Amino acid sequence: MNRKALVIGAGVGGLASAALLAREGFGVTVLEKNDSIGGRARLWKQAGFQFDMGPSWYLMPEVFERFFELFGRKREQYYRLEQLSPYYRVFFAPQQWVDVTSNRRQVLELFESFEPGGARKLEKYLDRAQYKYDVAMKEFLYKNYASVFDFLSARMLIEGTRLNVFGRLDRSVRRSFRDRRARQLLEYAMVFLGTNPQDAPALYSIMSHVDLNLGVHYPMGGLTAAAAGIGRLAQEQGAEIRLSTEVRRIKVDEARSRVTGVVTSEGELEADVVLINADYAYAETALLDARHCSLPPSYWKRRVFAPSMFILYLGLNKCLKNTVHHNLYFMENWNEHFDTIFKVPSWPQKPCFYLSCISKTDVQMAPEGHENLFVLIPVAPGLDDGEKFRERYAEQILEHIETVIGEELRSSIVVKRIFSHRDFSSDYNAYLGTALGLAHTLGQTAIFRPAFRSKKLENLYYAGQYTHPGVGVPMVLIAAQVAAELIKGGAV
Numbered sequence: 029m030n031r032k033a034l035v036i037g038a039g040v041g042g043l044a045s046a047a048l049l050a051r052e053g054f055g056v057t058v059l060e061k062n063d064s065i066g067g068r069a070r071l072w073k074q075a076g077f078q079f080d081m082g083p084s085w086y087l088m089p090e091v092f093e094r095f096f097e098l099f100g101r102k103r104e105q106y107y108r109l110e111q112l113s114p115y116y117r118v119f120f121a122p123q124q125w126v127d128v129t130s131n132r133r134q135v136l137e138l139f140e141s142f143e144p145g146g147a148r149k150l151e152k153y154l155d156r157a158q159y160k161y162d163v164a165m166k167e168f169l170y171k172n173y174a175s176v177f178d179f180l181s182a183r184m185l186i187e188g189t190r191l192n193v194f195g196r197l198d199r200s201v202r203r204s205f206r207d208r209r210a211r212q213l214l215e216y217a218m219v220f221l222g223t224n225p226q227d228a229p230a231l232y233s234i235m236s237h238v239d240l241n242l243g244v245h246y247p248m249g250g251l252t253a254a255a256a257g258i259g260r261l262a263q264e265q266g267a268e269i270r271l272s273t274e275v276r277r278i279k280v281d282e283a284r285s286r287v288t289g290v291v292t293s294e295g296e297l298e299a300d301v302v303l304i305n306a307d308y309a310y311a312e313t314a315l316l317d318a319r320h321c322s323l324p325p326s327y328w329k330r331r332v333f334a335p336s337m338f339i340l341y342l343g344l345n346k347c348l349k350n351t352v353h354h355n356l357y358f359m360e361n362w363n364e365h366f367d368t369i370f371k372v373p374s375w376p377q378k379p380c381f382y383l384s385c386i387s388k389t390d391v392q393m394a395p396e397g398h399e400n401l402f403v404l405i406p407v408a409p410g411l412d413d414g415e416k417f418r419e420r421y422a423e424q425i426l427e428h429i430e431t432v433i434g435e436e437l438r439s440s441i442v443v444k445r446i447f448s449h450r451d452f453s454s455d456y457n458a459y460l461g462t463a464l465g466l467a468h469t470l471g472q473t474a475i476f477r478p479a480f481r482s483k484k485l486e487n488l489y490y491a492g493q494y495t496h497p498g499v500g501v502p503m504v505l506i507a508a509q510v511a512a513e514l515i516k517g518g519a520v
Contacts, residue, residue, distance in 0.1 A: 031054050031055065031300045032054070032056075032057070032301075033054040033057075034289070034297060034299040034301075034302045035049070035267075035302075036059050036303070036305060036311070037067060037306040038059075038060035038269055038271070039068060039255075039504070040066070040069055040501050040504050042058055042060075042491070043058065043065060043258045043262050044095060044262075044508035045303050045491050045512050046262040046269075047099070047261045047267060048098070048509060049303070049512055049515060050265035050266040050267040052512070052516050054301070054515075056265075057268045057270060058268065059297075060270065060272075060273060061275070061293075062271065062272070062455060063271050063272050065255060065259045066082075067082070067456065068081065069083050069251045069254070069501065071252040074341075074343065075395075076395040076398070077394050078250070078394075079393075080384075080402065082251065084386070084402060085354070086244070086246055086251065086254065086501075087238050087244065088238055089245055092505065095505050101261065106254075106260060107249060107256075108247065109245050109247050109248075110247075111246075112243075112244045112245065112352075113130055115130065115239070115240075115244040116128055117351065117354070117355045117356070119355065119433065120360075121360070122431050123432070123433070123434040128239075128240070135240060136150060142205075143205065143207040143210060149210075150210075152204070153201075154240060154241060156233065157234055157237035158237045161234040161238065168497075170510060171496075171510065172496070195229070196230055197215060197233060199230070214233070215228075217232075217236075218235070219380075220500070221499045221500065222464035222466070223334070223468040224370045227467070227469050228468060229468070246353065246386075248390055250386060250393065272293075273293060274292060276292060276315070277290065277291040278315045279291060280320055280485060285485055285486060286485060286486055287299065287301070287302045287485050289302075290302065300487065301515055302488050302489070303490070303491060303511060303515065304489070304491070304492075305508075306456075306457060307458050307494075310459055311490070313328065320482075320485055322482050331466055332467040332469050332472060334462050334463065334464035334467045334499060335409060335462070335463060336409045336410075336460070336461045336463050337406060337452075337463040338405040338413075339447040339448065340401070340422055341443070341444070342400075342444055343394065343398060343399075343441070343442050343443030344437065344442065345397070345398055346398070346399065349435060351433060352385065353384065353386065354382075355384070356383075357380055357381050357382075359379070369406060369407060373410065374408065375421060379406075379425075380406070381403060381404065381405050381428075381432075383429065383433070385401060387400040401437075403426075407448075409449065413450055418446045449461025464493060466493075466494055468499065473498070480511050480514055486518070489514060489518075491508050492507060493507075
């Protein structure tokens with residue numbers, strides 16, 4: 029058919045879209061501004077350490093398996109997967125932790141230790157979460173909502189009540205659990221979806237099923253290995269990937285209201301269809317003239333953006349004793365931290381944090397006898413992160429972590445890199461330096477997220493974390509499939 033498709037951005041969503049479009053016979057070229065594929069899921073190597081720079085939790089494995097099956101392939105042909113044990117460790121106070129494991133009995137006993145009847149409450153809660161998950165997977169996630177009438181269908185109105193789509197997660201959890209530790213374990217995933225648990229729709233209790241029932245896995249080589257596997261699949265389908273090629277403008281045929289190609293740092297390219305997997309807000313405000321934008325600048329100013337992240341990549345010349353692969357710290361009143369993100373934007377002083385020791389599972393990620401550490405603090409987007417401040421804040425955070433985990437870090441650091449707002453902006457063109465795009469509030473779910481298809485240019489499409497179903501590697505894989513189906517069925 030010789031139809032040419034350009035995909036802007038070689039993140040997971042862009043690579044997956046490229047594979048799907050190439051399978052349909054499009055001549056696909058992926059354009060990536062950085063010098064490696066994966067988008068946020070890329071690798072940084074230094075002094076024998078290999079750092080997963082972005083996503084680090086591999087959840088919803090069936091989404092990945094289903095994607096590869098579309099091509100008659102098995103995921104294990106592209107990367108090897110391990111189930112973690114324990115799934116993760118949670119510190120609720122300095123040097124006080126619990127482990128969440130794959131053993132259901134142990135998890136029930138843990139919740140029973142939090143409050144009388146906790147085990148029975150958890151079983152009921154997870155049963156409801158599984159029901160919501162199954163319905164969402166079958167009915168809602170793999171779907172484009174072209175209008176509000178698609179979303180508010182009879183099926184959604186019936187199931188929406190059962191799924192408590194229009195309620196709040198925090199209220200739902202509080203009705204069942206009194207103990208703050210139980211509540212935090214059932215709500216913490218909302219942060220990784222870019223949302224304050226108090227504002228997250230109750231539908232997202234499905235994440236507790238994803239977490240505690242489906243389990244936490246790890247692709248050997250890191251999430252970058254999963255991205256590389258999807259990239260290899262795209263190339264096998266015939267897609268071309270061009271690195272260090274930044275798209276600077278989208279070309280438009282004014283008379284026909286169609287995209288004709290793009291202007292890049294390496295020259296111009298023609299296309300019959302363009303799919304943007306880059307930052308949606310950036311594309312709308314920087315790559316298109318205002319008259320061609322689906323959403324006005326005022327739209328972005330009114331949105332609730334997900335957090336940015338203050339990240340430390342650390343190489344230690346020793347192995348830690350008190351940590352596992354995934355580690356979380358939840359301060360007693362974590363709303364104090366959330367308020368600095370969503371209500372009064374500021375730098376949290378003794379915040380909750382996520383700490384990954386990837387070398388606990390994957391020894392190739394650090395030299396022998398060393399530890400690979402990834403530290404993440406969720407912070408408000410749009411904060412000033414000058415160099416001197418970053419260094420001072422990193423020192424403050426490291427002292428805080430040492431107190432929580434009960435081990436000294438600073439004198440053992442042999443590799444250190446800070447990554448925050450300005451890096452998200454420069455490396456990924458992220459609006460306000462956000463790490464995750466739009467938050468998952470009720471008003472920014474499904475039909476209320478930016479559309480897959482341009483409202484002004486008939487052969488311009490979008491995928492990635494801004495569209496439905498939203499934030500997270502499994503979600504952008506689903507979005508890629510929805511976008512590819514729309515392009516396949518559309519007039520291009």
